[in-house]
Amino acid sequence: MPARSKAQQQAAGAALAAKRGEISPSELQGASKSMYESMSEEQLREFAATKRKGKPEHVHK
DSSP: OOOSSHHHHHHHHHHHHHHTTSSOGGGOOTHHHHHHHHSOHHHHHHHHTSOOTTOOSOOOO
C-alpha cells in the first residue's frame, strides 16, 4: 500500500530509519512513532519508497 501524502511518506521514512538503527526510536514523535511501533520493516519500506510527485502535503480524513 503506497503512502497517500508527502507527510505520510516522510513519517514512514523516519520510522524505517529507526527500525534500521540509523536513529534512536526516542527521537520519533507523532505518526512516525506510531508507525514504528505498529508496522514491519517491509511495510515501512513500501510506504517510504512511494514517489512524492503529485502527492498532497497532507490528506484529511
